[in-house]
Amino acid sequence: MPTGTTGSGVILASYTWEDDTLPWDSLTEADRIRNALDDLATVHGQHIYNEFITGITHSWAQYPYSGGAFSMFKPEQQIELAPFISAPEGRIHFAGEHASTSPGWIQGAVESGIRVAHEVNDLPNTFANE
Numbered sequence: 001m002p003t004g005t006t007g008s009g010v011i012l013a014s015y016t017w018e019d020d021t022l023p024w025d026s027l028t029e030a031d032r033i034r035n036a037l038d039d040l041a042t043v044h045g046q047h048i049y050n051e052f053i054t055g056i057t058h059s060w061a062q063y064p065y066s067g068g069a070f071s072m073f074k075p076e077q078q079i080e081l082a083p084f085i086s087a088p089e090g091r092i093h094f095a096g097e098h099a100s101t102s103p104g105w106i107q108g109a110v111e112s113g114i115r116v117a118h119e120v121n122d123l124p125n126t127f128a129n130e
């Protein structure tokens with residue numbers, strides 16, 4: 001372990017999508033981990049083989065209970081469309097990763113949910129005097 005660090009940690013060694021996933025998908029779990037370790041060793045040195053404790057991989061393409069997608073803007077689209085995507089339409093407010101500053105990520109879904117909660121909470125109470 002490098003000087004000055006203690007304990008163990010976790011590293012996301014590869015986050016791969018689109019056609020780049022195909023070579024990984026065809027490998028066994030053990031070979032995926034071995035490939036990731038080899039890549040890490042190229043960057044950080046051979047000592048990572050000794051420090052490695054355990055690893056896991058996950059292929060969403062091979063997972064039977066998931067599907068779907070997320071928004072992916074083309075260049076300039078996010079700047080151009082964002083104000084309209086997240087603008088309320090009457091009493092309807094829009095949350096979701098696509099209506100955030102981090103489209104395509106859970107971070108964006110949470111961020112937009114908080115925004116919409118504030119929008120709704122900050123509405124004038126039209127029932128107060130009824």
Ligand SMILES: Cc1cc2nc3c(=O)[nH]c(=O)nc-3n(C[C@H](O)[C@H](O)[C@H](O)COP(=O)(O)OP(=O)(O)OC[C@H]3O[C@@H](n4cnc5c(N)ncnc54)[C@H](O)[C@@H]3O)c2cc1C
Nearest residue numbers: 060066067068069070095096097098103104105106107109
């Ligand atoms: C394969 C894959 C891997 C991903 N990996 C990561 C990752 O590693 N890290 C990360 O940050 N993000 C990841 N994402 C993206 C992340 O999952 C999304 O950004 C996030 O889930 C979006 O949340 P959301 O609430 O906006 O939408 P969703 O999670 O899609 O929720 C929308 C919900 O609305 C429901 N719904 C749809 N239509 C109707 C209707 N008419 N009536 C009622 N309900 C309806 C749907 O069933 C769904 O439950 C991944 C996405 C995919 C597809």
